[in-house]
Structures are given as C-alpha cells and as structure tokens.
Amino acid sequence: MPDLTLPTEAKAVSFAAYGEADELRFTDMAVPQPGPGQVLLRVAAAAVNAFDWKLRRGFLQGAFPVTFPHVPGLESAGTVVATGPGADSWRIGDEVFGMTLAAYAEYAVAEAATLAARPADLPVTTAAGLPVAADTAVRALQPLDLKPGEILLIHGAAGAVGTLAVQFAVADGVRVIGTAGERDQEALRELGATPVRYGDGVIDRVRAAAAGDPVAAVLHTSGNGVLADSVALVGGPGRVITIAAAEEAGPLGVAFTGGGTTETAVAGLTRALALHAAGTLSAPVRTTLPLADASTAQRLSEQGGGRGKIVLLP
Ligand SMILES: NC(=O)c1ccc[n+]([C@@H]2O[C@H](COP(=O)([O-])OP(=O)(O)OC[C@H]3O[C@@H](n4cnc5c(N)ncnc54)[C@H](OP(=O)(O)O)[C@@H]3O)[C@@H](O)[C@H]2O)c1
CATH class of the missing domain: 3.90.180.10 (Medium-chain alcohol dehydrogenases, catalytic domain)
Structure with a gap:
C-alpha cells in the first residue's frame, strides 16, 4: 500500500x-x-x-x-x-x-x-x-590479519578511510605509522599513529619512524607511485592492499578491494559505534x-x- x-x-x-x-x-x-x-x-x-x-x-x-x-x-x-x-x-x-x-x-x-x-x-x-569509510577500513584491514604489536603503514592516514582505519587498528593494539600532509601531522598523533609526511622520500621517513622494527603490512588509500616501494618495505605483496590504485597494484601482485558486503558494512558501523560509545571516535x-x-x-x-x-x- x-x-x-x-x-x-x-x-x-x-x-x-x-x-x-x-x-x-x-x-x-x-x-x-x-x-x-x-x-x-x-x-x-x-x-x-x-x-x-x-x-x-x-x-x-x-x-x-x-x-x-x-x-x-x-x-x-x-x-x-x-x-x-x-x-x-x-x-x-x-x-x-x-x-x-x-x-x-x-x-x-x-x-x-x-x-x-x-x-x-x-x-x-x-x-x-x-558508512563508506568504516566499511572500507574494515574490508581493507581484514585480509592484512594484523596482530597486536605489529606495525601497519597507512598511506593517506588522515583521509576519511585512513582516519577510521587508524582508529580500528590502534584499538586492536597495532602500531600505526600514517602518512599525511603537514596540516594533519598532529591530528594523526592524536589518533595514536606515528605521523610521517607523504611525498618524495616517504619510505625512508617510514623506516626512520619504525626505528628498526619491521613494517608488517601496508594499507594504501592515497598517493601515486608508492606501492612498489611499499611491497619492498614489507618484503612481498601478500600483506599490502590498496583501495585507490588498482592499476598500479595489479602488476605488483598487490590486492585491491573495491566493494563491500552486508557483513563488512555492518562490521564497519559496529566498530565506529563502539568507538563512539567509548567517547573516542574521531570522524x-x-x-x-x-x-x-x-x-x-x-x-x-x-x-x-x-x-x-x-x-x-x-
Ligand atoms: N576501493 C574502495 O572501496 C574505496 C572506498 C572508499 C574510498 N576509495 C578511494 O580511496 C581514496 C581515499 O578516500 P577517502 O574518502 O579517504 O578520501 P579523502 O578523505 O579525500 O582523503 C584523502 C587523503 O589522502 C591524502 N593524500 C593526498 N596526497 C597524498 C599522498 N601523496 N600520499 C598520501 N596521502 C595523500 C589527502 O591529504 P591532503 O588533504 O593533504 O591532500 C587526504 O588526507 C579515494 O581515491 C577514494 O575514491 C575507495
């Protein structure tokens, strides 16, 4: 009716x-x-x-x-x-x-x-x-299978997807190094990530931020031409994923995630709501x-x- x-x-x-x-x-x-x-x-x-x-x-x-x-x-x-x-x-x-x-x-x-x-x-x-950022963060993080204490590099960590991915990973005990522009360095620190400026020399700055510890995985949300060096940094493409550079990813064997499911949509909102309930959500x-x-x-x-x-x- x-x-x-x-x-x-x-x-x-x-x-x-x-x-x-x-x-x-x-x-x-x-x-x-x-x-x-x-x-x-x-x-x-x-x-x-x-x-x-x-x-x-x-x-x-x-x-x-x-x-x-x-x-x-x-x-x-x-x-x-x-x-x-x-x-x-x-x-x-x-x-x-x-x-x-x-x-x-x-x-x-x-x-x-x-x-x-x-x-x-x-x-x-x-x-x-x-909804979109939370769903994307969840489905990009899931296959990386991060353990507490491991280091995750997020390219574009101050963007909408990056901001939630940082918070979800930090909540899981993961050490996050995030790339962002000068304006957003402090914002990333407040989210619990170690900030690094994007642009030329970014991988060297990431290595310095990791202070000798291995970078276990990379989530790429932004920035051209950094996937090959990201694969080298991690030691292979298996724990590198992009949401934004499908063409660059293909030849490197890097995974691209492009669309969610009901499960990832719900999981994303559930994680965001948990942070909100704890009073720590930054969006x-x-x-x-x-x-x-x-x-x-x-x-x-x-x-x-x-x-x-x-x-x-x-
Ligand atoms: N595959 C999927 O399922 C999916 C889902 C959602 C989004 N996406 C795509 O993913 C990308 C990010 O989405 P979003 O919503 O997070 O975008 P957003 O909120 O606009 O964030 C983009 C971020 O990337 C930063 N950035 C710019 N140049 C960079 C560089 N060279 N290295 C590292 N970071 C850099 C920007 O910083 P400045 O402000 O300093 O420029 C900004 O903080 C977009 O291309 C979007 O279309 C894909």
Missing part, C-alpha cells in the same frame, strides 16, 4: 550526462519506493565521496554503468519513513545511518540489513560520513552545504586539500 502521507515527488540532485559539476541538477524527482528488504529514509544528511565525482566525470563507466538521470550518493543518516516487504527490523520513525542508494535526495532507499541505529548523541552530519566533518549546492560540494571534494567529510543537508 502506498503511504499517502509521503509526497510522490521531492527534491533530489541528478546528472543526465557525464561531465563537470555543473551537470548536477537540483530538481523534483519521484520519491523511490522501498523494495523487498529495503526501507525509505527521509534523509537528514548525505555525505560526499570521491566516488561521486569520479562517477559523474565518467571515470567509472566500466565498473559502474549508470542510467541517466542518475542520483549520486552512497551514504546518509535519516529517519525511516516506510518499510518494504521483509524489512521488519526497522520501524517508522527510527533514526538510522548507513549505506544508501541515491543519497543526494530528500528521500532515499537503503538496504535494511546494512543500517545501524543512530545514537541520539551522534550528530547526523557525523553519522552520514561514517571530522569538513563542511556542510545545502543539498542544492551539491555541485559546490563535489568541486570541493575533487579539489581535495581539506580534512573531513563534506556533508549535504536536504
């Missing part, structure tokens, strides 16, 4: 051709209906990912073909306003966050099984930016913008150079 209290149309951001950020349009679109196992959310906050502008530019056409008009957005926090068949784990009015389909919208659908309840003291802006929000300014938000994401998630507010 359609819920007659919900609008049939609402604001959403979409693009109808690959190109620059000005392809993004803020218009009325049909409110999606939740299918089996899905819920409909009234979106309170939707976070921006680099994936969003890479998709809009057409860089990901092979792996992620889209149908135009396409509404971007992978993650949100919001209120459950309708449930599809079998999605009985949530009730109307529940405050949730998680992976979301077409999240740049006032209303968006999510798989019920991938959502988590949002604690009242976790702001919607913070919650909206956790910075760089800025918030109205949903109507999604083109500005994607330009900021594409330019880089700021720490924390960019979050859209419908």
Whole structure:
C-alpha cells in the first residue's frame, strides 16, 4: 500500500550526462519506493565521496554503468519513513545511518540489513560520513590479519578511510605509522599513529619512524607511485592492499578491494559505534552545504586539500 502521507515527488540532485559539476541538477524527482528488504529514509544528511565525482566525470563507466538521470550518493543518516516487504527490523520513525542508494535526495532507499541505529548523541552530519569509510577500513584491514604489536603503514592516514582505519587498528593494539600532509601531522598523533609526511622520500621517513622494527603490512588509500616501494618495505605483496590504485597494484601482485558486503558494512558501523560509545571516535566533518549546492560540494571534494567529510543537508 502506498503511504499517502509521503509526497510522490521531492527534491533530489541528478546528472543526465557525464561531465563537470555543473551537470548536477537540483530538481523534483519521484520519491523511490522501498523494495523487498529495503526501507525509505527521509534523509537528514548525505555525505560526499570521491566516488561521486569520479562517477559523474565518467571515470567509472566500466565498473559502474549508470542510467541517466542518475542520483549520486552512497551514504546518509535519516529517519525511516516506510518499510518494504521483509524489512521488519526497522520501524517508522527510527533514526538510522548507513549505506544508501541515491543519497543526494530528500528521500532515499537503503538496504535494511546494512543500517545501524543512530545514537541520539551522534550528530547526523557525523553519522552520514561514517558508512563508506568504516566499511572500507574494515574490508581493507581484514585480509592484512594484523596482530597486536605489529606495525601497519597507512598511506593517506588522515583521509576519511585512513582516519577510521587508524582508529580500528590502534584499538586492536597495532602500531600505526600514517602518512599525511603537514596540516594533519598532529591530528594523526592524536589518533595514536606515528605521523610521517607523504611525498618524495616517504619510505625512508617510514623506516626512520619504525626505528628498526619491521613494517608488517601496508594499507594504501592515497598517493601515486608508492606501492612498489611499499611491497619492498614489507618484503612481498601478500600483506599490502590498496583501495585507490588498482592499476598500479595489479602488476605488483598487490590486492585491491573495491566493494563491500552486508557483513563488512555492518562490521564497519559496529566498530565506529563502539568507538563512539567509548567517547573516542574521531570522524571530522569538513563542511556542510545545502543539498542544492551539491555541485559546490563535489568541486570541493575533487579539489581535495581539506580534512573531513563534506556533508549535504536536504
Ligand atoms: N576501493 C574502495 O572501496 C574505496 C572506498 C572508499 C574510498 N576509495 C578511494 O580511496 C581514496 C581515499 O578516500 P577517502 O574518502 O579517504 O578520501 P579523502 O578523505 O579525500 O582523503 C584523502 C587523503 O589522502 C591524502 N593524500 C593526498 N596526497 C597524498 C599522498 N601523496 N600520499 C598520501 N596521502 C595523500 C589527502 O591529504 P591532503 O588533504 O593533504 O591532500 C587526504 O588526507 C579515494 O581515491 C577514494 O575514491 C575507495
């Protein structure tokens, strides 16, 4: 039965051709209906990912073909306003966050099984930016199989994924050396990592930071041309993984992880919520913008150079 209290149309951001950020349009679109196992959310906050502008530019056409008009957005926090068949784990009015389909919208659908309840003291802006980074951090760390006391090098440790990966690894007793720009050195120290500047000579600085102890594994989230030296540093590709350099990884035998499962999505949110409950979660929000300014938000994401998630507010 359609819920007659919900609008049939609402604001959403979409693009109808690959190109620059000005392809993004803020218009009325049909409110999606939740299918089996899905819920409909009234979106309170939707976070921006680099994936969003890479998709809009057409860089990901092979792996992620889209149908135009396409509404971007992978993650949100919001209120459950309708449930599809079998999605009985949530009730109307529940405050949730998680992976979301077409999240740049006032209303968006999510798989019920991938959502988590949002604690009242976790702001919607913070919650909206956790799902992708937490899922990615979990599925990149799992195959590295780190033991307490081992040293993990994280390239791009101050980014959204890196920031959570540092915290998850540190919580497991792993010694983390993280690369970041000058601006983020202190932030990494506060997370419990040993910071090192990225750029020329980075591997020498990592060796110095390890002070003679072996670097057991590498998680690469950012930076070109560092995978070969990372493999040499660890002594082989088996415990090196990238989320961002699939082409560079292939010939080196380095693993690339590109997509999660319900299990990794839930595990990521569970880990983030545990840190939040302990009062130690750090998940910075760089800025918030109205949903109507999604083109500005994607330009900021594409330019880089700021720490924390960019979050859209419908
Ligand atoms: N495969 C997957 O499943 C998956 C999932 C999520 C994200 N990703 C990809 O992973 C990458 C990181 O995502 P994110 O959300 O963490 O991005 P983010 O928040 O924008 O962080 C990127 C970080 O990389 C840093 N950086 C820039 N140049 C670097 C260098 N040469 N060496 C080391 N770090 C450097 C940036 O520092 P500055 O601010 O100083 O520039 C920034 O802190 C993106 O390319 C994204 O598309 C992939």
